[in-house]
Amino acid sequence: MPIDEHYWRDVIRGEREGRTADLLRGALRGLSVPYGAAMTVRRKLFAHRWPRPRAAGVPVISVGNITVGGTGKTPLVGWIASHLAGLGRRPAILTRGYRAVDGVSDEAAVLRQATGVPVVVDPSRVRGAATAVAGGADVLVMDDGFQHLWLGRDLNLVTLDALCPFGYDAVVPRGLLREPLAALRDADAFILTRCDLVESAALRAIGERLAALGCDQPVLTSAMRPVAVESLDGRSEPLASLADRGVWAFCGLGHPEAFFRMVQPLVRRVLGREVFNDHHAYSEEDMRLLQRDAHRAGADILLTTGKDAVKLTPPAAGVPLRWLRIDVELGDDNAVLAGLIAGTLAGA
Template identity: 45%
Template sequence: MASWPYGVAAWARNRAFDRGWKTVHRAAVPVVSIGNLTLGGTGKTPCVEWVARFFREQDVQVAVVSRGYGSDAGRNDEAMVLEENLPDVPHLQDPDRVAAAGRAVEELESELLVLDDGFQHRRLHRDLDVVLIDASCPPAHDRLFPRGTLREPVGGLRRAGAIVLTRCDQVPARDVEAICEWLARRWPSTPVATTEHRPVELVGDGGSTRPTERLTGAPVGAFCGIGNPAAFRKTLEGIGAAVTNFRAFPDHHAYSRADVDDLTRWAETLPPDAVIATTQKDWVKLRLPALAGRPLWAVRIGLTFRSGQDAFTAALERVPRS
């Protein structure tokens, strides 16, 4: 029963936008939204990076616009990661994303906007809605918040122009096939791509890098503060790391001096030959070269397509250019 009032509110809000009772603002340039149906992490940041890079490689001036959740003290972790990986793509954070879109066009001369976590933000018109679904938590088996993690009923997928299944390497192939079949039955005209979040490299102090094979066969102490910490642990284990100790903080965790001291004490308890690893989102906030005298390495993740890349690219190509 706790989900019922939430579901009614979500339905009423979407209906108001569908019927034109709430105003939708159109930016002066095309907008591509990357979002999801659920609370928590589905791996949006690597997809935002992939899409922004796709348009930059075509010489389109791109800006990322987001609400900036967890950015009260400045840029949040997603913005810092994107700045690290895409230094020529500005990231504007503002709860008023309509206003941020205007600034991106007027002040930065942006030609296309990528709206981060924008599926439920319907005040800003978008030319393409990309919706991410975590294959390890399919919406068909989920429930509306607070009983589950759904932000809105699964019927909202009718608004999607493309669907991307993430973390397909972390579930059996038959489960991925079942999700694709379910999507094809309900939304047969919507292209579906399957992907995985693959480790690209390790990043350390001063921007130094190491191949991910550095973790293969090694004892690893790891920690993170992301929406799906179990996915990070599976990523490490997929590299071949022997995760001996794992710590999870809340999503978008703002690390304090006390946290650093606590992590230092924790690092001292790890085996002498252990490697310490975290996510790039956590690393850009900490910027620590080491913990307890041991180098701290961030695992940089990239989006890799398994199937459906051509259809996804075609959906992006259909976005009008300013």
């Protein structure tokens, strides 16, 4: 029987106690060892150019991570694509369309909506790159590209979630790491996300850990900033409109707690919350139960994320449904990232 995603996360975080949880952690550790070894061998083979990564023929900027679940890289991909368009380039975004429903991926839909840039959905990044270039793209932004080694890249950016940067120091399924931490040495720069949700001491500790791993690449910091409240039919309201409202919040994200922590200071009160699995495909029954629970709690609105909203339809009646528009904010590191991109374009 499959393990519930949230139960699994509780187990690997050490929040579940008892003999069953201990046995499960031991079993997961046993499965992690061969997987981690295989991923190490794979990366070394590509490093020795066997097999040889394919060239796209145009500059490729990869944005990826080393952990499963959300690190907040989707807004960053959107920022880079919009920045490139602002430079007069013709960018396209490559994404594999993870857990697409009826051919529609939540990340792809969010990126199209936020940037207006072409988004090519294809599990093969090499094939997707060829499609994008044939369509006129002169620079590619590869979403979730750190482990997709078949396509060569000119700038290799890795995002680290400041709330859980190193995946509990274990490869899946015992931890959240997609591959051993030594892979981070292949990055050209790191971008820490959700830095507004941790103390400065935690950020320093991340930098020290990267240095201990032999990583001396630039480390940029970023924050996710809510900017507006949106309805599913395109109407926008200021954030201040939440101040006197009680909300029922829900999401299907890899790191749901980050969303709830962002919502808390914006509203009068969070009357309830519901967590679904990452990339959840919402059913009519899901929405009926959310409407029921929100109504019983006396909520003024149901509030969710942009990634969830693209999979929903406006309710015909009941508690109004809204989503929180979020932008990435790099502060002084805006110029640093822009410089990395400029150097990549000049050297490609």
